[in-house]
Every structure is written in structure tokens, then in C-alpha cells.
Amino acid sequence: MFHYPFDPSSLAETARIWWNLYGYYLLLAIVIGTAVMTLLVAIPLAYRYKPGSHNPNAKDEIKPGEIPSERGRTAGVLLIAVLLLGVFFGLLTQSLEATKEFKKIELNGEIPDDALVIQVIGFQWGWTFRYPNGVETDVLIIPVNRMVVFNVTSEDVFHAFSIQDLRVKIDAIPGKYNIAWTKAYQPGIYRVQCYELCGVGHAEMITKVMVVTEDVFDFWYNSQGATLEEAMEEAAHTEG
Amino acid sequence: MAETSSLKRWLMTTNHKDVGILYLVTSLYFFIVAGSLALLMRLQLAVPENNFLTAANYNAAVTNHGLLMVFWFLSPLGFAFANYFVPIQIGAKDMAFPRLNALSYWLLLFGGLLVLAGFFMPGGTADFGWTVYAPLNTDEFTPNPGANLVAFGLLMLVASVTVGTVNFVTTIALLRAKGYRYTQLPMFTIGILITVLLMLWAFPSLQAGLVILGADRLLDAQVFSAPEGGAILWDHLFWFFGHPEVYIVLIPALGAVLDIIPVFSRKPLYARKTIIISLIVAGILSYMVYAHHMFMTGVPTFYLEIHSLTTEAISVPFGVITILAIATMIGGAIRLSTPMLFALGSIAVFIIGGITGVFNSSMVLDTANRGTYWIVGHFHYVMVGAALFGLFGAFYYWFPKMTGRMYNESLGRLHFIISFIGFNLLYFPMFLLIDMPRRVFTYPEWTGWGPLNFIASVGAFIFGLSHLIMFANFLYSMKKGPLADNNPWGSWTYEWLIDSPPSEFNFDGIPIVSGNKLSIAMANGASHSHHEGDHYSIWPFAISAGPFLALLGLGMMVAGVSGGVPLLALGVIVSLVAVIGWAREDYKEKFHDLEPLEVKETWPFQGISKYKLGMWVFLFGDAVFFAGLLGSNFFVRANNPLLPSGPEVKNLIVGALSTIVMIMAALGVYIAAKAARLGNSRMALQGLGMGLVLGISFVIISALDWIQTFSQGFTLENPAIATGFIAVFSHLLHLGAGFIPLIYFMIKIAAKGIRGAMPDAMDALSLYWSFLALVSIGIYAVLYLF
Structure with missing residues (x-):
């Protein structure tokens, strides 16, 4: 009886609504997760400390007793925020759409006669x-x-x-x-x-x-x- | 400083670094206890239809594992480092209220011991899950006497957290080195500031729930067992606290990670201000997402949809923080030392924990997720993964500073690799167990859940035992490790500019920040004027031990165990003696020469004394407690129209009279505070006397009023009466506590006149009494008029 990741959408209407939404979330989760995880591994490897190649007196270097300077471009940060907002807004719309179907009895306030x-x-x-x-x-x-x-x-x-x-x-x-x-x-x-x-x-x-x-x-x-x-x-x- | 091994030092210390070490050792002790419970659970679940643990034992393990890990391991571990390093990082010699700091610790320890004592009660301990759902939590369904002790322990924890919050906010607000702006502070300190503010408003909700639960369990009230909304009321009270609690556990670790990554990359944090703003946004949002824990409870869909939206939204600031933390490393010269490995490991599992959290924002997806191992996997990725890895990274990072010696780097890396593999073996299969209900002590073989559970159990033992490497490494290195430099990592913050380990008052001079330079200015010998070792006080210990003994005695009494009553009496006596002892230290002005002498950065609280600021902070939290109680009263009546309204039960005239008396009492204390400011001791005494007499009158009128109510045949079995009575009773307890400093000031002014910081302290007292007057107005409005 064990089945995962399994597609229950052929079993019931509720399962079908769930699966359609879940697939959407899962796809984005895998894409974004893989991208971020790759950066997390790749950047430390790419910028590993190598004796000689590193200048300890550079301007934006961490120095004892010195509060580090501000770093980063506003545009870049905004881009990240807007991208994330966009993704989550997209997910939210899908989710609320599915909720409407899922909660239709509460939302409509009536039970179909043949139920x-x-x-x-x-x-x-x-x-x-x-x-x-x-x-x-x-x-x-x-x-x-x-x-x-x-x-x-x-x-x-x-x-x-x-x-x-x-x-x-x-x-x-x-x-x-x-x-x-x-x-x-x-x-x-x-x-x-x-x-x-x-x-x-x-x-x-x-x-x-x-x-x-x-x-x-x-x-x-x-x-x-x-x-x-x-x-x-x-x-x-x-x-x- | 006294000998490390001296018992006197550890029982009586109020020094923030000693308190930090006490927190550290205690949290690791509870880690071992709660971790052992987890291993027992994983042994039971390793194969289907296992008989290693009974259902009752498993439920007790699951409950106490959750409570101890969250409240007595993860949070205290973060606060161990906060106690040790926040004062140093801001350039202070100690916390704003050192004795209160020691008090926070002892309350925490004794609260934890009460929870553990629950295991030894005949009839068993709490086994209703760490979420303590109603009405399973009432004595009808969980008569186990140990559960009372767990509730008492949690109340002591709330007290500990409240005191700690007041202390940290005041310390960070008023004791920063001259010129040190908030936005320049290390991320760890900023994280702690945000964490304590979250605690300030979250814990009182739990406190309100626990107090009502206590009345349900011990006084035959029936609030949470009422079929009209009792269970949902607990849900609201618990999750309003419970969701911010996740961030309370996470943010100290995140702060440490955000300090470690720049140091080991040699590059400043990327877009530091955006990160700070994101943390603040996430903190505010964290109060508005809690109903995603209640998607299946059938509360109105519109309310749930709002929380679905905010839950999606809260992913944005955390996503931004994660990406910026990674971007920080670009262009750096990265050394993958143990602290950095743990910091990156923390980010890695936080990505998985965060992304799976997004799934939980959807009501439809929750149909599959709710109550399953998916949820268990998700929150362990966040709370164990991100928080524990981050804090252990911080432990490795600060170990040389705390001990003056280096740990073994190879063993540190080995610990990381093994624990990281074990962690993922343990928790990743749980995402695949999306069908399996959590908190079941066993499962039938035909479900097919066996193999994944077996993998998780293997992972659990790898993960659990891997920490022995750390313990061995630290225990050996703190004695025998090579001596460490003052700044082995080339960090920039204040703690790395001083000795390892730091001296008793941290700095040999006065820390001053000018522009972006942290410096320690040599003062003309002023910094050496402190008398070493005279910061000892036994009363924080005693004032926590008293309630511990009393509550243990009460719990034993209820359980019918012999010795309960004498223990209860002993506890009360110890508490009274301790309060008097504490007051006597103030009376003799024992600690006044420890007041910091140098000029501090106090924006935006210039000219506000630490007493007054501390009181403001406390009252902001306390207001949530009373709002929780009165809101509960409102809630039970809104859910059950048959409950009597205020005018049907209460005499409006008597209520109005008592409220006016309370306002006049507060006015008396206000006059006293103003008079003290002007140096008029006669008038101050008169004002205090007015407060005392009217305060006692208020107590008498309230008591008569409630005797009248009960004589009408109303009992606590009526939820409206019970919640109202609890609110009033809590108010009277607050008032009782308010009499103690009032009488203290009367005696001291009469004997010694007005001196020192007394006007500041009396300002704070006046604030407290005014707050109690406001609460009595609120009580009148909700309980009498409505």
C-alpha cells in the first residue's frame, strides 16, 4: 500500500484537486530549491581561500574592530524580493483557486441535493x-x-x-x-x-x-x- | 573572580558570563535528556508493530521530548550565548539588571526540574503532546498528576522568559557603547533583540492559556472542556504563541550564522540593512500566520485564507535573508572551518525546511500534510536543522573566546559531517512518510511505512551519537587544548578585542564607537574601581527555589503523595524569606557601586531610567496576558449565548466603586513618585500610604464582590465565571506583588529619606500601579458592562 510520490488523482475528486496544486508547488520547490542549493555549494567552492590570491587590506575586508561597510546593490536586492514575491503570489493564486473548489460546501453554504x-x-x-x-x-x-x-x-x-x-x-x-x-x-x-x-x-x-x-x-x-x-x-x- | 569550581560562585553569581555558562550547561543537559527520549521513540518506530514502548510511555516521551527540546534546550542554548556575548558585543560590563538575569536562569532550571519531576509521579506525566490540545489536556481525559507539574514548570518558564526579555531589551537599549547605532550592531545581537521582542508578546498568550488550564485541572473549572468553543479557544491561545515560538527558536541561530558567514568569507554581509528589515518584517508577520496550524479546525474560511496569504508572504523575508546570506560569500576568501561548515549546513537545511513550509501555507495541501510526518520533517528541518546547526556553529565559533583554548579542528569537521549525514537520514524520509500520522506509537505492517521508518531510526542514532564527538572534543580541549589567540578568526566584533576568556567586567577601559571604529578608551583608572566578587547574591536562586518547592509540594498534594503539604509550606516560607532577602540587599544598597559610570548610547530612550524602561517593556508583555484572559472571557461568551452577561451576575455599582478605588490608589502612588522626584519625603510617604490603604480596600471590595457572585450559585463550572474570576484573580496577584515594593519604599524613605536611584525606581512603580488601574477598567468593561 506504500506509494510515493504517488498520484492519487484517479481515486477521488478531492485527491485530484490536491494533486494538481501539489504538483505546481512541488515543481517550483524543486526548481528554486535546486538553484539555491547549487549556489550554496558552488560559491564556497569557487571562492575558497587560497594563500597569495587574497588581499587582506582590500577596502571591504573584515578587519578586527571595524564595523563592516554596507555592501550590495539595491537593484539586486529588489530583484530578489520581487522575484520571490512573484513566485509566492503565483502559488497563492493557485492555492486560493483550489481552496474555492475544496471548501465549496462551506463557501456556498449548501449541500447538493444528491449528496x-x-x-x-x-x-x-x-x-x-x-x-x-x-x-x-x-x-x-x-x-x-x-x-x-x-x-x-x-x-x-x-x-x-x-x-x-x-x-x-x-x-x-x-x-x-x-x-x-x-x-x-x-x-x-x-x-x-x-x-x-x-x-x-x-x-x-x-x-x-x-x-x-x-x-x-x-x-x-x-x-x-x-x-x-x-x-x-x-x-x-x-x-x- | 572566585575559583571555577566554587559552589558559591555558581549558586550566587549574577555575572552575565557565569549566567551564560549556567545556561549553556543546563541546555546541554536537557538536550541529552530530550534526545534520549527521541532515541527511545525512534527505537519503538524502527519496525512496525513494535512493543518496545507502551502507548502511554510513547506519548509521554513524545510530549516531554517536544517541550524540553524547544523550551529547555534550543531557546536556552541561544540565550546562553546571548547572556555571554550580547553585553560584550554592545560594549557593556554586564546586563542592565544582573540579579534579574540570574533569576531568569534559576526560574528556567527549576521549571525544567518540575517537568522532569512529572516523570516520577504515580499515575504518569503529561502525555497530551507538546501542543497540549484541549480538551485532552483537562483532568477528565488526562488525570495524570505529573501533567500538573509540567504545567507548573511551563509557568516558571514563562516567568523566566519574561524577566529575561525585560533585561535584554533594557540592556540593548541603554547600555550600548557611546556612538554604537542599532544598525551597526552584530547580527547576533540584533537577532536577540528581535527574538526577545517576539517573546514579549508571544509568551503571555501561552501564560493565559496555562493559567486557565490550571483552573480547569485543579479548581474544577470547565473552560477548555466546554463543548462551546473550548477546544478552539486553546488553539487560538496556543498558536498565537506557538508560531512566533518557531522564530524565537530560529532567529538567535540565524543571527549567529549571519555573523559567522562574513567572518569566514572575509566579506561584509550582503545588503545588511535589507536583512535587518527582513527580520523585522518576518517578526511582525509571525503573529499573523498562526491560523495555518488550524486549517482543519473548521474556523471561518475567510480567516484561514488571510493566514494562508500571510504564511506565503512570510516566506519572502526569509527567502531574501537566505539568498543574501549566500550572496555574502561572493568574492570572498572562504575558509571552511567548523563554525563555517555548521553555518552553511544550517542554511542548507533551512532552505529545505523553508520550502516545505511554503507547502503548509495552502489549505488544500494541508489536507494531506496536517498531522503527518511531513510536518514532523518540516519543523525538524527548521528547528533542529537550522537552529541546532546554527547554534552548534556558534558554540565552535565562540569556544576559544569562552575557554581561551582551541578545540580540535579535525574532530569538529568530523562532527559536522557525521551529524549532517545523520540528520538528513533521520528527517528526509519523513517527507516521504506523508501518509503516516505523527504521534502514533506504532503502525501496522501493511501500511508499508516500515522501511522509511527504519532508515530514519538509523539516522537518529547516527545524528544523536555524533554529538558525543563534540562533547569529547570540548571537554578535552577546554583543559588541554592549545591556547587560543584573542581573535583567532579575525572577527570584528567587541568580544574579539578583549581577553580570552574575558575578565570579570569584560573591558579594561570604556568602549567607544566612532564612525565605524570599535575602540576601548583607557579611562583614568575608573574602570578598576569595581570590587571584585561582590556581585554575589543567593536570592535569585532562593526566589526560584521557593516556588519550585511550593509547586512540587502542591503537585504532590494533588497526586496524593505524602510529603506534599510540608513541601508546599517550606516552599512558601523560602519564597517569603527570599523576597525579604532580595529587598534587604537593595535596602543596604549593596549593588549601587556596580552601576556603570560611563556615558552610553541610549537613543531613542535618552533620559529614561533603566527601571522605567524595564517596566514599560514588562507592561507591554503583561498587557497581552490580560488581553488573553479577557479575550478568553469574551470568546467563551460569544460562543455560548446561554452564558450570563455581566449585569446578570455582577453588581455594576460595586464594580464601579472598586474600579474608582483602584484608580485612586494608582493616583496615590503617582503622587508619591512625583514627590520623590522633588525630594519631598513626607508627601512621598503620604502618597504611598494612600496607595497602600486604597489598594487594600480594593482587594476587600473585590473579594466581597466575588463572594456575592459565588453565593448567587455561580461556580467555576460556568466558563464565563471561570475566565472572569481568573482575570480578576490574576489582577489581584499583580496587586499583591505591587504591595511589596510599595511597603519597601515606605520603610526605606522613613528610615533613610529619598536617595540614589529611588525616584527612578518609584517612577517605575507608579507606572506599574497605573497599569493595574487600567486593567481594572478593562475588567470592569468586559466583566461587568458587557
């Missing part, structure tokens, strides 16, 4: 998923190609609900309901885990999400409390 809204309740140490029909599970089951909205809270301490592979993450805070969403593109099984230290059971606050086809999901959902195994069996049966 499946699941209440996620974190507790020490596990998760409860409550479906609109009142069914509660400890394993998340969601359909593909349908917007799923998570209404996340906690009944004791601060947790963080996450489906890391699908790039879903939001804090689960007692007394507060936080919204996250995703739209999975293909069936699969992914890890659901808590990402905020919540006590001795933190490491084991782990379960899974099963992304299933619309048919399997409907079967499971309408069966009012069928077990996971039954749903899986039905899934195999349907596909067979």
Missing part, C-alpha cells in the same frame, strides 16, 4: 458513521461517483478524521460540526485514521472505508443494517 451526508463521530478510540437512514457502522461504506459529505464531530476529545488516500481530512472537535467531502472515482478500500493525538489509543484509532459501486451501496443501504460481509458478498454476486 450523501454521513455523520462521523470520533470517540476514544474509534469512529461511528451514521447514515441518513439511521444505520450506524464502524466501517465506512460509500458509493462511487456520488458526492459524499462528512459531518464530523467528536464526543470526547479533539480528533482528526482522515481518509488520507482520498485527501479527506477535517478535525473532529467536541461540540462542533465540521464539513468535509469527497467524490470517489473508483471502488477500493482505503485507510481511515485519526490524525490528532487523542490519548493512549490514538495509534489504533484506525478503520477502513470501502468505496463500492452504486448498486452494492444501494443494496447495503436499503437492507437497513446488513453486515459488511453480506454487502461484500452481494458485491461479488452482482459483479459476477
Whole structure:
């Protein structure tokens, strides 16, 4: 299950938004990082001290008891600042653009009619998923190609609900309901885990999400409390 | 100076260099403790499903590792050098307040010992992470008695930092050599000045959070456990402090690096003024970026977007500094000695830490990053990498100055190479572990995180053990190393113009700066008038040991350990004796002949005494503390409309009366200060008497008012009442502290009349009382009217 650097954009819409932005950041980080790092290594090597070639009485030399003179051209410094500002402004625009999509439920203030809204309740140490029909599970089951909205809270301490592979993450805070969403593109099984230290059971606050086809999901959902195994069996049966 | 080994010297010293060495040894001790905790964690994580540590032990290790490394290693290591070298670099004989300087140290040490004592409490120590998230931090979810001691230790740390801040700002503002302008100071001193200003406004927020947490844990208050915003309140209070804290740790190291690079390149810093401006801009911005730690908390998106923008923006000044530091080397004659290697290593890892920090500015990217090893990698690149490498470089750089001997250069370079490789093996894999949650004590094998964790663990041991080379090198060289020149690196700053190690008062003459020349003018024997060794005082030690014993006793009492109550009583007695002892030294004017005699550069504070400036600095910080408490009250009520408003709980008339009494009390002290300035001791006594009587009246009215409130059936379980009560109680504690100097001046004026610096000190006292009057107005506005 280990994959890095991996492209999760085919797994879910949230992962796709994340990947597009991440790629942009990563590219710039590698370009700028490599450039600066090269200078950091090359300059000391190029200007290494060599006996004879160095004049200790030069005008802008460091001398004991003498405050070093100002050095450098304003234009050069400004250029660096403007370049950096430009890069970061570019990143910011991209980031805010992606945020608009990512946070569209909070920003628009409404949940699309066809979305499946699941209440996620974190507790020490596990998760409860409550479906609109009142069914509660400890394993998340969601359909593909349908917007799923998570209404996340906690009944004791601060947790963080996450489906890391699908790039879903939001804090689960007692007394507060936080919204996250995703739209999975293909069936699969992914890890659901808590990402905020919540006590001795933190490491084991782990379960899974099963992304299933619309048919399997409907079967499971309408069966009012069928077990996971039954749903899986039905899934195999349907596909067979 | 007394013998190096003399116990008396180390317990009683107030000399800035001795205090610096105490800081240095203490910080390295905590480095070893916290580093050992890290190695235990890496052993546990080396392979999946490991059983080396239990979850509880791992969480305790992770928590205390973070707290000790940040607060008791990195910051104190920077301040070890600051204590030792800032006074010398500005051309001063000592800090502005030498006894307060010793006090900062002892508060720090005893605070750290309280944290360590937590480990020995039955029921375990703090295990809620160094971020102490609510409501896990309350006694409902973490009943561990050791956690109380950790909170007490942090409060002592805040006290230490506050005292230190006042001292450093005053010292740098008032004790620079004649003609030494701010912009000419070495980058290290400038960095320390910016750092302490960041501390001044950041730590009070943590202090407010800790005080409320104390009420939650010990007095059954329910502020952070309240479902209506309790957890978010802690987030705001903590991160308003927590993000500047990163720069508080980083900037001293960065300052040292920016001094080391020019010296070993033989070229002046490139665009020095731009670097200074960038540091200031970054410092100001650092207060406005903290919500990027809260991207996933569901606070309003607009607020988060602003912090996303400022977080991007703060990369610009740091990027500029980095590039200019590299540009400095152009055209130089570069020697890659150990300090330079560490300085360049610091820049190298700072580039990676900084660039990965840019990723954290994006809310969308945070969906992947938040709470993962990516974050752990990022902040260790900044805090361990940039800060530790920079400070160790500074250690090598200043070692010959502090000991008078050279370390072994080959071993120094070996230390750099091994630690640099170990560091990157340890932390780089964490960027690849972007899926793995941090602070988990173990992970299932199927996650595939095993191999990268194993590499990181190997790196951890290489990195950790590599420092033994440094310890061995220094321990050997400080005794047996070849004697060092006064200026082995050809540096320009003041510390390199004097002996190695420096004499007790640093300079044999009067440091004067004219144009760009640093010089030490010979005065007519005036500089030798100091009586050597009479700067000793046991009271900074005692005044820190008292609260330590008391808080340890209190913690043991709460934990039900026997011996708590006597220890608490002993601590209170020691504290009282120490306060009286401290005051008696002033009464006898023991230190007055240590006042610097020469003319100093004091722009822009000409004519302002060190007492008054110190008080101003303190009050600027203290204002944030009260703003934090009253803001918390405002916050809990805004989040829960069912909580009672001021007029429903409080009697407006009584409140107004007490506020007016407090204002009149401050007026009395103001009159006393003015009278002292005019030399009128009768009127000064009357004014102080007025302050005393009205101050006591205020305490009585407030007490009756709160008895009335509680008798109405309100308890601390109501968050509005709890936060209000904490604000008032803190105000009363401040007032109680204000009575001590007031009574002291009354006794001294009555016995000896007005003399010496007394009018200056009374000005400062008057300022303090006026501030308390302002706070009481603020309390009235928020708790009564609103």
C-alpha cells in the first residue's frame, strides 16, 4: 500500500484537486530549491581561500574592530524580493483557486441535493458513521461517483478524521460540526485514521472505508443494517 | 573572580558570563535528556508493530521530548550565548539588571526540574503532546498528576522568559557603547533583540492559556472542556504563541550564522540593512500566520485564507535573508572551518525546511500534510536543522573566546559531517512518510511505512551519537587544548578585542564607537574601581527555589503523595524569606557601586531610567496576558449565548466603586513618585500610604464582590465565571506583588529619606500601579458592562 510520490488523482475528486496544486508547488520547490542549493555549494567552492590570491587590506575586508561597510546593490536586492514575491503570489493564486473548489460546501453554504451526508463521530478510540437512514457502522461504506459529505464531530476529545488516500481530512472537535467531502472515482478500500493525538489509543484509532459501486451501496443501504460481509458478498454476486 | 569550581560562585553569581555558562550547561543537559527520549521513540518506530514502548510511555516521551527540546534546550542554548556575548558585543560590563538575569536562569532550571519531576509521579506525566490540545489536556481525559507539574514548570518558564526579555531589551537599549547605532550592531545581537521582542508578546498568550488550564485541572473549572468553543479557544491561545515560538527558536541561530558567514568569507554581509528589515518584517508577520496550524479546525474560511496569504508572504523575508546570506560569500576568501561548515549546513537545511513550509501555507495541501510526518520533517528541518546547526556553529565559533583554548579542528569537521549525514537520514524520509500520522506509537505492517521508518531510526542514532564527538572534543580541549589567540578568526566584533576568556567586567577601559571604529578608551583608572566578587547574591536562586518547592509540594498534594503539604509550606516560607532577602540587599544598597559610570548610547530612550524602561517593556508583555484572559472571557461568551452577561451576575455599582478605588490608589502612588522626584519625603510617604490603604480596600471590595457572585450559585463550572474570576484573580496577584515594593519604599524613605536611584525606581512603580488601574477598567468593561 506504500506509494510515493504517488498520484492519487484517479481515486477521488478531492485527491485530484490536491494533486494538481501539489504538483505546481512541488515543481517550483524543486526548481528554486535546486538553484539555491547549487549556489550554496558552488560559491564556497569557487571562492575558497587560497594563500597569495587574497588581499587582506582590500577596502571591504573584515578587519578586527571595524564595523563592516554596507555592501550590495539595491537593484539586486529588489530583484530578489520581487522575484520571490512573484513566485509566492503565483502559488497563492493557485492555492486560493483550489481552496474555492475544496471548501465549496462551506463557501456556498449548501449541500447538493444528491449528496450523501454521513455523520462521523470520533470517540476514544474509534469512529461511528451514521447514515441518513439511521444505520450506524464502524466501517465506512460509500458509493462511487456520488458526492459524499462528512459531518464530523467528536464526543470526547479533539480528533482528526482522515481518509488520507482520498485527501479527506477535517478535525473532529467536541461540540462542533465540521464539513468535509469527497467524490470517489473508483471502488477500493482505503485507510481511515485519526490524525490528532487523542490519548493512549490514538495509534489504533484506525478503520477502513470501502468505496463500492452504486448498486452494492444501494443494496447495503436499503437492507437497513446488513453486515459488511453480506454487502461484500452481494458485491461479488452482482459483479459476477 | 572566585575559583571555577566554587559552589558559591555558581549558586550566587549574577555575572552575565557565569549566567551564560549556567545556561549553556543546563541546555546541554536537557538536550541529552530530550534526545534520549527521541532515541527511545525512534527505537519503538524502527519496525512496525513494535512493543518496545507502551502507548502511554510513547506519548509521554513524545510530549516531554517536544517541550524540553524547544523550551529547555534550543531557546536556552541561544540565550546562553546571548547572556555571554550580547553585553560584550554592545560594549557593556554586564546586563542592565544582573540579579534579574540570574533569576531568569534559576526560574528556567527549576521549571525544567518540575517537568522532569512529572516523570516520577504515580499515575504518569503529561502525555497530551507538546501542543497540549484541549480538551485532552483537562483532568477528565488526562488525570495524570505529573501533567500538573509540567504545567507548573511551563509557568516558571514563562516567568523566566519574561524577566529575561525585560533585561535584554533594557540592556540593548541603554547600555550600548557611546556612538554604537542599532544598525551597526552584530547580527547576533540584533537577532536577540528581535527574538526577545517576539517573546514579549508571544509568551503571555501561552501564560493565559496555562493559567486557565490550571483552573480547569485543579479548581474544577470547565473552560477548555466546554463543548462551546473550548477546544478552539486553546488553539487560538496556543498558536498565537506557538508560531512566533518557531522564530524565537530560529532567529538567535540565524543571527549567529549571519555573523559567522562574513567572518569566514572575509566579506561584509550582503545588503545588511535589507536583512535587518527582513527580520523585522518576518517578526511582525509571525503573529499573523498562526491560523495555518488550524486549517482543519473548521474556523471561518475567510480567516484561514488571510493566514494562508500571510504564511506565503512570510516566506519572502526569509527567502531574501537566505539568498543574501549566500550572496555574502561572493568574492570572498572562504575558509571552511567548523563554525563555517555548521553555518552553511544550517542554511542548507533551512532552505529545505523553508520550502516545505511554503507547502503548509495552502489549505488544500494541508489536507494531506496536517498531522503527518511531513510536518514532523518540516519543523525538524527548521528547528533542529537550522537552529541546532546554527547554534552548534556558534558554540565552535565562540569556544576559544569562552575557554581561551582551541578545540580540535579535525574532530569538529568530523562532527559536522557525521551529524549532517545523520540528520538528513533521520528527517528526509519523513517527507516521504506523508501518509503516516505523527504521534502514533506504532503502525501496522501493511501500511508499508516500515522501511522509511527504519532508515530514519538509523539516522537518529547516527545524528544523536555524533554529538558525543563534540562533547569529547570540548571537554578535552577546554583543559588541554592549545591556547587560543584573542581573535583567532579575525572577527570584528567587541568580544574579539578583549581577553580570552574575558575578565570579570569584560573591558579594561570604556568602549567607544566612532564612525565605524570599535575602540576601548583607557579611562583614568575608573574602570578598576569595581570590587571584585561582590556581585554575589543567593536570592535569585532562593526566589526560584521557593516556588519550585511550593509547586512540587502542591503537585504532590494533588497526586496524593505524602510529603506534599510540608513541601508546599517550606516552599512558601523560602519564597517569603527570599523576597525579604532580595529587598534587604537593595535596602543596604549593596549593588549601587556596580552601576556603570560611563556615558552610553541610549537613543531613542535618552533620559529614561533603566527601571522605567524595564517596566514599560514588562507592561507591554503583561498587557497581552490580560488581553488573553479577557479575550478568553469574551470568546467563551460569544460562543455560548446561554452564558450570563455581566449585569446578570455582577453588581455594576460595586464594580464601579472598586474600579474608582483602584484608580485612586494608582493616583496615590503617582503622587508619591512625583514627590520623590522633588525630594519631598513626607508627601512621598503620604502618597504611598494612600496607595497602600486604597489598594487594600480594593482587594476587600473585590473579594466581597466575588463572594456575592459565588453565593448567587455561580461556580467555576460556568466558563464565563471561570475566565472572569481568573482575570480578576490574576489582577489581584499583580496587586499583591505591587504591595511589596510599595511597603519597601515606605520603610526605606522613613528610615533613610529619598536617595540614589529611588525616584527612578518609584517612577517605575507608579507606572506599574497605573497599569493595574487600567486593567481594572478593562475588567470592569468586559466583566461587568458587557
